[in-house]
Amino acid sequence: MGRSPCCEKVGLKRGRWTAEEDEILIKYIQSNGEGSWKSLPKNAGLLRCGKSCRLRWINYLRGDLKRGNITDEEDEMIVMLHKAFGNRWSMIASHLPGRTDNEIKNHWNSRLSRQTYRFFSNKNKTKTSLDIATLVDQKKRRGGRVSRNVAKKYNQNTRFSKNTMSTTKRSTTMDKQDDQNMSDCSNIVIKDTKESQVHDNINVTCEELELNWLEFQDDGLLDMDGFLQGEAIDSNVVSSMNDDDEIEQWLAEIEVENIKKNERSVDEKEDHERLSLNSLEVCYNESKWDMEFSFTGFDMCDEEDNMLVSLWEDSNYP
DNA sequence: AAGCTCATCAACCGCAGCCGT
DNA sequence: GACGGCTGCGGTTGATGAGCT
Numbered sequence: 001m002g003r004s005p006c007c008e009k010v011g012l013k014r015g016r017w018t019a020e021e022d023e024i025l026i027k028y029i030q031s032n033g034e035g036s037w038k039s040l041p042k043n044a045g046l047l048r049c050g051k052s053c054r055l056r057w058i059n060y061l062r063g064d065l066k067r068g069n070i071t072d073e074e075d076e077m078i079v080m081l082h083k084a085f086g087n088r089w090s091m092i093a094s095h096l097p098g099r100t101d102n103e104i105k106n107h108w109n110s111r112l113s114r115q116t117y118r119f120f121s122n123k124n125k126t127k128t129s130l131d132i133a134t135l136v137d138q139k140k141r142r143g144g145r146v147s148r149n150v151a152k153k154y155n156q157n158t159r160f161s162k163n164t165m166s167t168t169k170r171s172t173t174m175d176k177q178d179d180q181n182m183s184d185c186s187n188i189v190i191k192d193t194k195e196s197q198v199h200d201n202i203n204v205t206c207e208e209l210e211l212n213w214l215e216f217q218d219d220g221l222l223d224m225d226g227f228l229q230g231e232a233i234d235s236n237v238v239s240s241m242n243d244d245d246e247i248e249q250w251l252a253e254i255e256v257e258n259i260k261k262n263e264r265s266v267d268e269k270e271d272h273e274r275l276s277l278n279s280l281e282v283c284y285n286e287s288k289w290d291m292e293f294s295f296t297g298f299d300m301c302d303e304e305d306n307m308l309v310s311l312w313e314d315s316n317y318p
Numbered sequence: 319a320a321g322c323t324c325a326t327c328a329a330c331c332g333c334a335g336c337c338g339t
Numbered sequence: 340g341a342c343g344g345c346t347g348c349g350g351t352t353g354a355t356g357a358g359c360t
Contacts, residue, residue, distance in 0.1 A: 016328070016354080038345065054346080055329065090348060101348075102328075109350095110326055 013047045017056050021046060025053055026061055059102045066098025070107050078104055 013021075028044035034057065036043075037050035046053060070078070074096055081092040089101035089108075096104065 014330075036345090049330095051331090051346085052329075058347095059328075087349065105349075106327060 011047065012041075012049050012052075014052075017048075017060075021048065022056070022061060025057060029057060029061075055102075059100045064098060065100065070099070070103075074099065078108065082108065 017025075024044055024046055028040065028046075032040075032043070037054040040046075040050055040053050041048045044053075048056075077096060078092060081095055085091045087105075089105045093099050093101040093104050
């Protein structure tokens, strides 16, 4: 027995609301107040389902809504609140008077999240500087941009595989077409790890990691803001991260630090506990980029809103 | 000018939580 | 505690228009 529909859909109108419908809804709510959404359409004489009425009212017709573009201040607020709350859009919206969760969600998906899609290129180790300021306002830019659909498509290729941890290796069986697709894409993608699994394997070895394919989870995203708010990134400097030997050494150090920081051995952990990389710090000291991971806590697999930032080589961008 | 791609926004869908019975 | 209805939330889809080739 399937779930019963929220409303009787037969005969109900769908799609865009007309001005007449808006007027009817406004008048009804002004007279009778919000609530009782299920019975509202019938009482008001609207051929809409209750949920549709509620959404229309909350997202569009409510009198206290702020119109117009989201300001820079609101942008900053959203970014900060997203750090704190993740994708809890209603929570974020509650801190932004006149803005709805839907509006903020759309804004985030279409603009703010994209700031981290495009990042830096390093495969060719060419001396190209990337002005981060240009990442902020790309509204007019068309070419070379990664749409959500494209990003989603590529993300499907980058799910966690079982028996790896968050610094899992990229599938070596990925076919060349996928490789090509990915290299045509931006070199950073944010992906939701909700369906992903993070596993117990603390003993990640450098052999298990395909170099230049690194994934950072959750807090990594926060620290990316440091990049975004900073000055231009010289990809020639960043390219030092792609030195295989250096990265191997770097990862080996991570592993050692990881073991040090976690007093208990893997064997002592309960089944439900998971090890996860959840912090990435990036510092720039005069002439060198330093990156530091930390593993804090366990049970990360229970987190619903983990975000993962993936870097890969991009020979075409910028 | 036509066709294509993509960004944006509005709306829909399914699920989970709350609450009353 | 079980059940069902209602509501709210977050993810996703679809329509539309603008920009690009």
